[in-house]
Amino acid sequence: METLRKLAILADAAKYDASCASSGAGKRDSRASGGIGSTDGPGICHSYTPDGRCVSLLKILLTNFCIYDCAYCVNRVSSNVQRARFTVEEVVALTMDFYKRNYIEGLFLSSGIIRNADYTMEQMVEVARQLREEHRFNGYIHLKTIPEASPELLAAAGRHADRLSINVELPTEAGLANFAPEKSMPSIRSAMGELRWRIEEAKEAKAAPAATVAPSATQTAKAPRRRPRAPRFAPAGQSTQMIVGADGASDQQILTAADSLYGNYRMRRVYYSAFSPIPDASRILPVQAPPLAREHRLYQADWLLRFYGYDVEEITDTTQGGMLDLDIDPKMAWAIRHPERFPVDLNRAPKEMLLRVPGLGVRNVKRVLMARRHGRLRVADVARLRAPMSKLLPFVQLADHHPRNALDNPGALRARLAPPPKQASLFDAVAG
Known part of the structure; x- marks a missing residue:
């Protein structure tokens, strides 16, 4: 399959992940206007760096093949969709080509599960490694990590990526068991804890005062050697996403889960994605999508939790079944x-x-x-x-x-x- 056809399929398949924020910019394309750069085109999205800059990212899946059968996912194994798969080299070449044309400043890479979690994670880490080490790519990299992957692969991902994310998908363990039976809340939380520990360890090492190493006896005439710089690990932190309206969870349950993620795992952001009916949908899914206003209210409530000192119980009204006022x-x-x-x-x-x-x-x-x-x-x-x-x-x-x-x-x-x-x-x- 030609690369552009793969790009159209795998960029479209990645659109359901909300944890790559959009800047809301108008459509501008250097190919049509004669300027430099693009805010439109297959797979282009926008995100924000830790210092507040908006960057355009190539947002794609490595593949939309998946051995899992999550009911809410258009790429589940039982879904009747056209499949495609990039090689590691194709993703690297696309990223570098788009970057050199000034279309993008970084890469957002996710994937369906091929064979098993470790094999898929190895492929994604190899993309980041080649970009960083072989091509000296200094742009922004966001990797969607797989919670069932080994801690060694999660560690390797963090060494190359600016941000890592693991989607919790649904706010309750019962909901996850019903809609995504191959996934487990304990394994997701365990992987998030692993990332939090490594992120905080890297921050502490970076904040420690730079020490000097005394010269050896044969180096007495030389100046003391400085200790090597602490290794980086996902400096932009970790994020996650929850689907709204696919199961019967109330807004209070969703916000309680988000509050726990912020407190226990130091999430940089929890993204809320209103469930959208998908082609060839599972029978256990609702027929209609929730109102988009519900997603908007959850983002507003999330802001109150993080920056305004509110508790979940204050924000949600128990007289309305724990739902926010639309x-x-x-x-x-x-x-x-x-x-x-x-x-x-x-x-x-x-x-x-x-x-x-x-x-x-x-x-x-x-x-x-x-x-x-x-x-x-x-x-x-x-x-x-x-x-x-x-x-x-x-x-x-x-x-x-x-x-x-x-x-x-x-x-x-x-x-x-x-x-x-x-x-x-x-x-x-x-x-x-």
């Missing part, structure tokens, strides 16, 4: 459920409470704390922060503003702040 964001939903905590005096409240005010993000909270050192804040001062005032004013008190009775009727406040329902399009009417 009409309003989880921060606003919490504020409306707790009117007794408001209004918050922006001139006196501590940082922890400012972070819970709807409409105030981390950056604006820092600005409020700095600005109020020089005088009492007024509405005009907060407006200059470009905060959404309609969301903010019902929950705050300022030198010239008090919300009065705005919080006395939470239901009316929620109805006013919730976005209006989207107007149905002509196409929706025809489809119905």
Whole structure:
């Protein structure tokens, strides 16, 4: 099969993995515009480096053959899809060719399981090794690692890759056993623990003060030798992905699993991927996909867990079966459920409470704390922060503003702040 045909198949098969973030850039292609670089084309996606730079990545599978039969996966062994497989040399050549044309700055490589986990992981590690050692490739490499692979192969992957990821796929052990019987939650968690240990060990070695080694007797006239530099290991950390809506897990169960992953394994990111009906789907899967708003709310809730000091129990509403409100964001939903905590005096409240005010993000909270050192804040001062005032004013008190009775009727406040329902399009009417 010609390389471009393989690329079309294996790039399309990789699109279901959400842990390669998209920058949302408009389509630009040097082949059409005469410029340099591309944000479009088969397999091109975008991710972010630890220093915040956005990089374009070649996102492909080594192969979409797989011996596993995970119900939610389009590449499962029982799926009737066209198969393809790259050789190690083809992936290396594609990466270098795309890089030299300035289409990409790195590689995101995943794979179905060929023969067994160790054989597949060896192939992926060899791609990274050849790029680093034989071609001196300094671009970004993200490897999707296989939890059943040996610790030695995981260690080799981390020496060459910038980031590693192991997909937990589903939030509960029961769900994984039902939809992916060949996979095991203990083996996934064990591999994540192995990666965490190696990542932290490499960080500690790098942070240790550089020591010198005393010269030998025959080298007394020479300067002391410096200790060799500590080896790198996945400096961008590890990430994972959970599928939303394929099983019956609630948002509370999903966020509880994510919170555990952040705390126990120091995940850099947990990605949420709304289940999308796939060709030739398994009968145990739902017929319809969950609303995309659910995936969006989970990302917002994830942000609250990581940066705003919320607990899972605070974010999810037990009266709604542990599900997030799809009409309003989880921060606003919490504020409306707790009117007794408001209004918050922006001139006196501590940082922890400012972070819970709807409409105030981390950056604006820092600005409020700095600005109020020089005088009492007024509405005009907060407006200059470009905060959404309609969301903010019902929950705050300022030198010239008090919300009065705005919080006395939470239901009316929620109805006013919730976005209006989207107007149905002509196409929706025809489809119905």
